[in-house]
Amino acid sequence: xxxxxxxxxxxxxxxxxxxxxxxxxxxxxxxxxxxxxxxxxxxxxxxxxxxxxxxxxxxxxxxxxxxxxxxxxxxxxxxxxxxxxxxxxxxxxxxxxxxxxxxxxxxxxxxxxxxxxxxxxxxxxxxxxxxxxxxxxxxxxxxxxxxxxxxxxxxxxxxxxxxxxxxxxxxxxxxxxxxxxxxxxxxxxxxxxxxxxxxxxxxxxxxxxxxxxxxxxxxxxxxxxxxxxxxxxxxxxxxxxxxxxxxxxxxxxxxxxxxxxxxxxxxxxxxxxxxxxxxxxxxxxxxxx
DNA sequence: GTTAGCA
DNA sequence: TGCTAACAACGCTGG
DNA sequence: CCAGCG
Ligand SMILES: [Mn+2]
Ligand SMILES: [Mn+2]
Numbered sequence: 001x002x003x004x005x006x007x008x009x010x011x012x013x014x015x016x017x018x019x020x021x022x023x024x025x026x027x028x029x030x031x032x033x034x035x036x037x038x039x040x041x042x043x044x045x046x047x048x049x050x051x052x053x054x055x056x057x058x059x060x061x062x063x064x065x066x067x068x069x070x071x072x073x074x075x076x077x078x079x080x081x082x083x084x085x086x087x088x089x090x091x092x093x094x095x096x097x098x099x100x101x102x103x104x105x106x107x108x109x110x111x112x113x114x115x116x117x118x119x120x121x122x123x124x125x126x127x128x129x130x131x132x133x134x135x136x137x138x139x140x141x142x143x144x145x146x147x148x149x150x151x152x153x154x155x156x157x158x159x160x161x162x163x164x165x166x167x168x169x170x171x172x173x174x175x176x177x178x179x180x181x182x183x184x185x186x187x188x189x190x191x192x193x194x195x196x197x198x199x200x201x202x203x204x205x206x207x208x209x210x211x212x213x214x215x216x217x218x219x220x221x222x223x224x225x226x227x228x229x230x231x232x233x234x235x236x237x238x239x240x241x242x243x244x245x246x247x248x249x250x251x252x253x254x255x256x257x258x259x260x261x262x263x264x265x266x267x268x269x270x271x272x273x274x275x276x277x278x279x280x281x282x283x284x285x286x287x288x289x
Numbered sequence: 290g291t292t293a294g295c296a
Numbered sequence: 297t298g299c300t301a302a303c304a305a306c307g308c309t310g311g
Numbered sequence: 312c313c314a315g316c317g
Contacts, residue, residue, distance in 0.1 A: 010290075051304075053290045062305045069291055083306055105290060129317090206316075207310060222317075227307060 016055040031103040035096040046090035050109035111228035128171035129219040144216040155285035165236035165244040185223040192218030248273040
């Protein structure tokens, strides 16, 4: 075991969300207080950072490879990227100190893989990424999410919902660790096709011609090894400092909105609508109709 | 935001 | 020692 | 194979 780390926080007064005056210190405090909720989703997964050292009004950058200066107590896992023909040393955020260190790097957004870093080809979830196509907004995504819920209920599946923190919604189904991404992606795609038959609002392909304005895309392509999803409770790099928030289906029906959940309103004391998700492992459903 | 490299 | 430039993503699909 | 997208 490495010695207990001490982290030197820098520029804690620097404003990262100008329109709300939120400083980096507030961001660090947020991630420290949310660590109990976030670590179960981070501790054995690769993480990708979306960093904004100059704040959300400036361009950010993604970071996968652990940067020079990564402390020795930070866990990393090597993966060889075929595309880039190089090794990537993914950060594995398996302790609160790592979360605090990432926050100090101005990693406003944390994106996680859908599989364990030690078993990257086996998905932990089926992931429905619901993307409203302008001028469609959150209400349209909510309408489609509720239709998707009905379809999944018919198939006997328990599903879990979160806001993306932007305008979309994410629906997850935790799985037995025995499927390939191909199997899961195909099942999500099929459900998208079925949903598009039931609702004119739904589109199931991301091609530019298929993405009709005002529709909601059921984006199945995110179900792949080394693709990522915004981590539950991660901040989003938006002016409003919103959070990707796990919510109940009941809350969605009652008119919950993405902007209800932000750095000022979210705490780890709130009820957890995702309690038990990581042990609620289910079989892939088979659709009828 | 941090580090490597150079004056 | 102090300053500054460089650097920080890739997997997947459609065409 | 490349461009575009998330
Ligand atoms: Mn999305
Ligand atoms: Mn998407």
